[in-house]
Amino acid sequence: MQQKYNPHVIEREAQQHWERAGAFRATEAPGKPKYYCLSMFPYPSGKLHMGHVRNYTIGDVLTRYHRMKGCNVLQPMGWDAFGLPAENAAMANGVPPAKWTYDNIAYMKKQLQSLGLAIDWSRELATCRPDYYRWNQWLFLRMLGKGLVYKKTGVVNWDPVDQTVLANEQVIDGRGWRTGATVQKREIPMYYMAITRYADDLLAALDSLPGWPQRVKTMQANWIGKSFGVRFAFPYELPAGSNLPSPQPPSHALLPEGEGNLEPPLSIPSSPPFSQEEKGGSSLLSPPGREVGSEGWRGGGEGSRGAGGEGGAPEAQTPEKGLLWVFTTRADTIMGVTFCAVAAEHPLAAQAAKGDAKLAAFVEECKRGPVMEADLATIEKKGMPTGLSVTHPLTGKAVPVWVGNYVLMGYGEGAVMGVPAHDERDFHFAKKYGLPIEHVIDARTAGADAFTTDHWQSWYEGKDGICVNSGKYDGLGYHEAVDAIAADLKAKGLGDKQVLWRLRDWGISRQRCWGTPIPLIHCGGCGDVPVPDRDLPVVLPEDCVPDGTGNPLAKRADFVNCTCPRCGKPAKRETDTMDTFVDSSWYYLRYACPDNGTAMVDERVAYWLPVDQYIGGIEHAILHLLYSRFWTKAMRDLGLVKLDEPFTHLLTQGMVLNDIYFRKAESGRITYYNPVEIEAKADGSAVLTSDGKPVEAGGIGTMSKSKNNGVDPQELIDHYGADIARFFMMFTSPPEDTLVWSDAGVEGAARYLRRLWSFAWEFGKTGTAPSSPRPGTALPKELAGVRREVHGVLKQANYDIGRNQFNTVASAAMKILNALERTPGDGPLRRAVLHEGLSILLRLLSPITPHISHTLWRELKFGEDVLAADWPEPDAAALIEDEIELVVQVNGKKRGDVRVPRDADSKAIENIVLADPAVQRHVSGQPIKKIVVVPGRLVNVVV
C-alpha cells in the first residue's frame, strides 16, 4: 500500500479488476430480487457534460447500494443517437451525421468508463443502428394495423429561403436561424400516433405510481388535461349559395379500432404519393378532411364532432344552415354570452373572408402567426368581426361571430363562446372591441367584490357563485346550473355534457435525414403501402450530408425509387423519418434482450422489467416520460409485453445550469460563447477573452450544446480522478435540486479522500488483523462516545440514502472520519473501535467513491471485494445514552439547555427546568401559563 493517495493508479487498477472479473455483467437469476436501475441514455453530442456526470453518478450510487443490499442488479447504457445536432454538425463540417455520431459515441464511452460506473457494457445499444431501429419500423407497422397510426396534415415552420422545414429550436424571434427569413406556417401531411386513445389510461394509471415524484404526476395530469364541460352549438343560417369548406380534422379525433391482430393493413387510405417537390409547392394538398376517407378521422357516429359540425358533411344538410360548435367548462355562464370567437382556420372564418378583403387579410395574418404554444400564448389578443351572427341556443338572441387570433384550431372545436363578465381573456377582448358585458354570476356569496364593469379584479371567475340575470337558472350554483343547462341543450339536440382532453395526438413525421425511415411506400395505384416485414429494416444511407435545403434523403434516387410491394410497379419510398422520441420510448425494454435478431422483445423482458429505478433530468417530466408510458401500453395491448407501466420509481435530477453569453449578428443569427471563453468585467459587463469585445449576458440556463454553456468534466476527472469528481458531485447538492455549476468546493472533496487514505494508511501500518469490538464489550467513556457517534451518523445516513439525499450521505462519511480521527488514547480497544468505524465508512462510501473503497477494503484485509460486502447497519446498543440534553425555551425563545436522565418523566423534567437559573431569570416571577414538554427534544415554559 502506498503512503500517498494516487487516484489515477488505484482507479485504473480497480477498473481493470472489475473488467477482468466481469463484475457488472448481469444475468437473469430467479430467486434473488432483481433491481433494474436505468439512467436516461445520453445524446452523443460530442463530450460528456456535468449533467451527465451528475445523472450517471446518481444512477451508479443507487446501483451499487442495491447490489450491496442483496439485489441482482442491472445497469445498462446506450446512445440516443439520432437527432438534429448531427445534421447541424454535418452541415458545418461536411461530415455525414453517421460518422460524427459514431465518433462521438466512441469518445463519450471512454469518458463514461473513466468514471468507474457499474455498467453492463455488453448490453450497449445505439438507436441509429439498423438492428435497433428496425423495431421502430416493425412496431410502427403493428400500430398502423391497430389504427394507432394514421395520417393527417400538421403545421410546421417553413423557411422560404432555404425551402426547408425548421425545428422550433431553429426559429429565433420568428426567423430562420440560418437565413434570417421570416418563418411561415405550412401544412404538410404527417403520420400521427393516437396517444389520445390512451388519455384515460395514462391519467388514471398515475395513481398506480407511488414511486414517482408528485410534481411529475401533477405535470402529466395537467398536460393530459381532462376537463368536464358542455359541448353545444349555436345554429346559424348563411345567405343562399354559400358553401362551407371542410374543416381540419380535430387533433383529438379517434380512429376506429383496427383488426386486433399484429398484421398491418395492405395499405392505408391516403392521398396520392407525394414527392418532396410537391410538399414544397403551393398546390400541396387536397382538403385533408376528405382524403382519409370514411375510416379516417371523422369515423362513425362521432362524425359530427368536427368543428363546424354539419358544415363538414354537405351532402347531409343544405349548405346554408349550420351549427357552430363550441366547448365550455363554464356552461353556468352561458346566459352571459355576448360574442363567439373562431380560429382563423375555422370554416366560418374562411366563409366570411370570401367577401371581405380586410377580414381575409386578417385571417391570413393569423395563419402566418407563431407555431409554438408559448409564443401563441403571449401574442397580443386580436380579433375582427366576421359580420356573421349565430343564434344563442337558449335565448334565441343573435350573437356576433369574431375571428380571434387566440383561438386554437387544434383544441376543442376551434371556436369558443365569449363571456366577458366571467372570463378574464374574454373580458379584455370585449373591452378592447367594445363588446357588451353581461353579468350573470353573483360572486358575493363567495366573498368576492360586487360586480363592476371597470376593473377585472372586482369581477368573478370562480365556480362558487350563483346564477343571476339568467332567467330560469337564477339562484342555481355551478353544478346545478351546468346540469340544467346541459339538459335543456340536449332536449333541443344542440349539445350535451362532454369530456375534453388537452392531450393531442403525437405527430412523428420529421423531414430530416438522420432518423428512422418511416417504412411506407407511395404507389400511384395503391396509395401508401406498408413495407412488408421481410423487407425490414428500411436502411438509412449513412453517407448523406445535408446542406440545409430540404431533406437530402429525397434527393437520393437510390433511396427513393423502389417498387410497390403490392402491384410491383415503380413507386417512391417515404422520405420522412421518425421523431427521435420514438427511439427513446422503448429502449429500456431492448436492454433486456439487445442481441435478439429475430424479435423486438423476448422472455428476458419479463424478468428485468419494469425498470425499478429510472433517473433523468426533470426536463423530461412530460414528453419523454409520457411517450414511454404510452408506448408501453400500446405494446401491452399488442400482446408484446405484460406491463402496465415502464418505470416503478423515478428520480428527476435537477438541471445543471451555467452562465449564457452570446452575440447577435444583424441577420438575427445568434452565436453563443462558452463561459470559459468569457472574461467578466468589474462593472458587470463581459467580454470575449480572445478579442476583448463585449458579449451579451443571457442569464443562466441548462448546460447544452445549443447554448454552448456546457462544462467538460474531463478536466476535473483528469486532475482529481473519478472518485473525487463523483464525491464532489454528490456532496455539492441534493440530486433533485437545480444546480448552478461551480467547482468551488471540489478541493474539499479532494482533501477528504486524501485524509481518508492517510488515516487508513496509518491504521494499516500497525497491523491488519480484524478486531472490531465484540458485542457486549465494555468500552471506556470516550470510546463509547466515538462508537455512538459513528453508529448515530450511520443511522441517519441510511435514512438519507433511502430517500435519495446523497449530499448528506457524503457529509455523514466526513463526520465519521472526523470522529475516528479524534478518537483519543491507544490500545486494542481503541483499535477495535477504529476498525469497526473504518469498515462502516468504506462500505458507506463505496457507492459514491467505489475505487478508493475497493482498494482500501482489500489493502486493510476487510475482505476480497467490497462489492460483496453487506451494507452496514447501526448497532442499536451503541446508540443508548444515560443522559439526554433538552433545550429549554421561555415563550418559544431558547434560554439554555439541561441534561436529564434518559427515563425522566415530564414532572421530573419540569422540576429540573424550573430550577434552572436562566429560566428563573426570564420567568422573573410572572405566572406560568403552561409548560410544553416535547420528549427527547425540548421544554417550553409559557408565561
Next chain:
RNA sequence: GCCGGGAUGGCGGAAUUGGUAGACGCACGGGACUCAAAAUCCCGCGCCCCCAAAGGCGUGCGAGUUCGACUCUCGCUCCCGGCACCA
C-alpha cells in the same frame, strides 16, 4: 400566457417533516510546523452591540395560524424547467 418547481450566512447546503436555524464543507481570518512556500494540523467565522458576558435581530417580501413557523395558510417578487420539431 399556462403548468410544475425553487429562494436559508460571502458560497454549496443541513435542520430526524411544527420543536436548538446554519450540521458537513468551501471561502476567509488568526495560529502551529517550515529558512521560506506548498501541503498538513489547531482555533475563529450569520448580522448588530461588544474585551467579554448578557441581550437584540435573522430562513426572498407582506400578512395570518400556533406555546413554538425555514416548515402550515393567504397575497406578492424574482429565478429555473416544460409548453408538443432541442434532447
